[in-house]
Amino acid sequence: xxxxxxxxxxxxxxxxxxxxxxxxxxxxxxxxxxxxxxxxxxxxxxxxxxxxxxxxxxxxxxxxxxxxxxxxxxxxxxxxxxxxxxxxxxxxxxxxxxxxxxxxxxxxxxxxxxxxxxxxxxxxxxxxxxxxxxxxxxxxxxxxxxxxxxxxxxxxxxxxxxxxxxxxxxxxxxxxxxxxxxxxxxxxxxxxxxxxxxxxxxxxxxxxxxxxxxxxxxxxxxxxxxxxxxxxxxxxxxxxxxxxxxxxxxxxxxxxxxxxxxxxxxxxxxxxxxxxxxxxxxxxxxxxxxxxxxxxxxxxxxxxxxxxxxxxxxxxxxxxxxxxxxxxxxxxxxxxxxxxxxxxxxxxxxxxxxxxxxxxxxxxxxxxxxxxxxxxxxxxxxxxxxxxxxxxxxxxxxxxxxxxxxxxxxxxxxxxxxxxxxxxxxxxxxxxxxxxxxxxxxxxxxxxxxxxxxxx
Numbered sequence: 001x002x003x004x005x006x007x008x009x010x011x012x013x014x015x016x017x018x019x020x021x022x023x024x025x026x027x028x029x030x031x032x033x034x035x036x037x038x039x040x041x042x043x044x045x046x047x048x049x050x051x052x053x054x055x056x057x058x059x060x061x062x063x064x065x066x067x068x069x070x071x072x073x074x075x076x077x078x079x080x081x082x083x084x085x086x087x088x089x090x091x092x093x094x095x096x097x098x099x100x101x102x103x104x105x106x107x108x109x110x111x112x113x114x115x116x117x118x119x120x121x122x123x124x125x126x127x128x129x130x131x132x133x134x135x136x137x138x139x140x141x142x143x144x145x146x147x148x149x150x151x152x153x154x155x156x157x158x159x160x161x162x163x164x165x166x167x168x169x170x171x172x173x174x175x176x177x178x179x180x181x182x183x184x185x186x187x188x189x190x191x192x193x194x195x196x197x198x199x200x201x202x203x204x205x206x207x208x209x210x211x212x213x214x215x216x217x218x219x220x221x222x223x224x225x226x227x228x229x230x231x232x233x234x235x236x237x238x239x240x241x242x243x244x245x246x247x248x249x250x251x252x253x254x255x256x257x258x259x260x261x262x263x264x265x266x267x268x269x270x271x272x273x274x275x276x277x278x279x280x281x282x283x284x285x286x287x288x289x290x291x292x293x294x295x296x297x298x299x300x301x302x303x304x305x306x307x308x309x310x311x312x313x314x315x316x317x318x319x320x321x322x323x324x325x326x327x328x329x330x331x332x333x334x335x336x337x338x339x340x341x342x343x344x345x346x347x348x349x350x351x352x353x354x355x356x357x358x359x360x361x362x363x364x365x366x367x368x369x370x371x372x373x374x375x376x377x378x379x380x381x382x383x384x385x386x387x388x389x390x391x392x393x394x395x396x397x398x399x400x401x402x403x404x405x406x407x408x409x410x411x412x413x414x415x416x417x418x419x420x421x422x423x424x425x426x427x428x429x430x431x432x433x434x435x436x437x438x439x440x441x442x443x444x445x446x447x448x449x450x451x452x453x454x455x456x
Contacts (some may be wrong), residue, residue: 005394020068021111023252025292027065027104034099035062041091041101044372046392047084055081058091058101065108078416079116082108084388086381087246088374091347103288109248129380130249134239134256139211143184149243185214191221191231198228198322202269204260204283207239208413209276216413219440220275220315226326226443231273237263242282245289246379253292256287258300261308272308275315275436277343277412278379283312284347314343315436316352316411329445330362331438335454336405337365338396338419340412341374355436360442366403372396377418393422399452400430406452407431407437 021027024331041058049056055064064078067291072078082105118126132138167417168175187205201224205217224231241256260283264272274280282289286309293299312319337354344350357365376382376392397419400408410416423430431452433441441450 019071020074044090044094048376083167086378088341093345110250113248185218187233193230199270200230201271201273202232202267204274216434220436223439234263240279242278271313272311277340281342281346320352326443328442331448332362334364334405335407336403338410369399373434397422
């Protein structure tokens with residue numbers, strides 16, 4: 001861990017460190033004071049549910065933030081409690097006092113990344129993750145070797161390798177989450193609306209979504225077009241910065257955010273549509289990430305940031321706001337809907353996906369027990385913290401399978417990979433699909449087997 005002497009000093013034009021945190025956007029005292037330690041957050045906090053440890057609850061972590069502001073140093077133990085948080089924001093939903101834990105966690109994690117020196121192994125893994133996942137071109141280059149390994153059965157043998165799990169559990173977790181790779185589906189820059197044009201939208205294609213789940217993006221574009229949207233797909237777009245921002249890599253997230261705004265703001269659209277929960281959550285909060293940006297070189301003015309965030313919508317929000325225009329054909333099946341945390345808790349989007357699925361003839365939708373508890377994916381949490389993530393994933397898989405559903409529907413690629421891995425590990429079988437894929441299948445009149453044959 002760094003010492004105070006190792007940390008940046010004000011006479012060098014850098015933040016000074018007092019206690020655990022430097023003076024650049026430390027956890028807000030005002031937001032910390034909103035927490036009355038009532039305990040309503042405890043039953044929905046995944047790590048408190050796992051371990052029953054006060055410092056691994058939201059109110060416990062807020063207490064640690066307070067002690068850090070009061071002069072307590074940023075110890076390895078303190079960091080371990082911040083790292084253990086999934087950032088699922090279930091506590092934000094359950095808090096009667098309106099504590100903005102999401103803001104506090106983002107501020108704190110940025111402090112940890114600046115002021116705490118991790119172990120060489122941890123730094124190496126994080127370097128690998130953040131040199132790969134936020135870069136679609138690099139993910140695309142990795143597809144070839146991965147597809148070859150899947151076809152030769154090498155990937156399947158690694159997935160079930162106890163030796164790999166024992167020697168390198170984090171790499172084993174990363175490998176086990178890799179989905180079966182289908183052919184890439186490249187979207188044109190413009191997809192015309194079908195029938196009367198009711199809106200013009202720009203679509204985020206994402207990183208993991210674009211390269212590992214290309215069918216989801218293709219389905220999203222078709223559904224939007226069928227509902228009267230002209231869809232624009234900016235070629236210059238890259239990563240939105242969600243993974244970086246949620247992991248405390250503030251400057252990196254800000255660079256991605258600026259580039260995303262610049263890629264989309266030239267398009268004169270009604271909405272910017274996102275089909276990945278974590279990306280949508282991050283993009284709606286660019287005004288917080290970039291609140292001081294105008295004061296920096298090449299920074300964006302607040303009005304540019306607000307103009308962008310005001311247009312960001314989840315796919316389900318746009319479709320419900322427009323109302324159905326397309327014809328939906330029957331899909332006789334029983335589905336369970338899983339609320340991705342960054343859609344349900346962070347964005348408050350719960351009713352819209354359910355309303356859309358309810359509009360599909362003969363599709364029965366069941367609720368999942370303990371739905372508020374995270375599945376353990378949480379961006380890259382399941383790679384950095386594979387053991388608790390596996391416990392949470394297996395618990396979620398059991399609850400999903402208890403519904404008797406043939407199909408699990410959710411709106412985030414990380415959730416799909418996490419739950420698929422857990423269902424397989426438990427010896428179960430259930431088909432998995434993004435909300436857009438279900439709507440697309442119904443609009444196109446595909447047989448229900450087109451969805452149910454995609455089982456894990």
